[in-house]
Amino acid sequence: MTQTKEERKAKIKARNKKYQLTHRKEIAKKDRQYRAAHRKEILERKHKYYCTHRKEVLAHNKQYRIAHPEKIRAMQKRWWAANRDRQQAYKKQYLAINREKIHAKLKVYRTNNKEKIAAHKKQYYLSHRRELLIEARRRGIARRIQQKIIVFNHYGHRCVCCKEKTQAFLTIDHINRDGSQHRKTFKGSIYPWLIHHNFPKGFRVMCYNCNCGREQNHGVCPHQDRSKK
Ligand SMILES: [Zn+2]
Ligand SMILES: [Zn+2]
DSSP, X not given: OOOOHHHHHHHHHHHHHHHHHHTHHHHHHHHHHHHHHTHHHHHHHHHHHHHHSHHHHHHHHHHHHHHOHHHHHHHHHHHHHHHHHXXXXXXXXXXXXXXXXXXXXXXXHHHHTHHHHXXXXXXXXXXXXXXXXXXXXXXXXHHHHHHHHHHHHHHOSSOTTTOOOOGGGEEEEETXXXXXXXXXXXXXXXXHHHHHTTSOSSEEEEEHHHHHHHHXXXXXXXXXXXXXX
């Protein structure tokens, strides 16, 4: 019994399908090799197709985007991760070249949209209040630590009395015991004040213990009384 044309076709189709299923990896590898070797041709062919079928391609792309938003997002994420440096370099370059243009544009936008910007800022603050406060606190702590380091770099990193050197225990001591009067002359912390006034004389580093001890012992840390005995 001889096969009909249809039967033979079906048989070949089935064989091809079976081959595809069992040789997936090889096929994918060959595919990849082909794409790598014929990159230019493929791109040209694609471009040609795009030029002649623009509307269909765009419609199809749009449909795909709507149908698979998670795939698109994943793709974008992958792309960003792979091209991050390139993108940032490009952005930087663009900003450097067009600095004045961008600034002028922003200025115009800001003056024309004052209310909108204020409303947006307020909305953002209200919806991110918690994070913003935590971030502000974190930055404040970091700034104060930095200021302390700058001041201690000048006045020393140890208590002048007991030689304690753990930074969290250290403070600034007013040698003439005029701290309360001095603090009335400015607002906020003493560290920025010292930096701003270029590290004047009359201050030294002490630990809180010695500082308080001195305050309660007529200007002399109890450590010093003990060492005299
Ligand atoms: Zn001390
Ligand atoms: Zn002491």
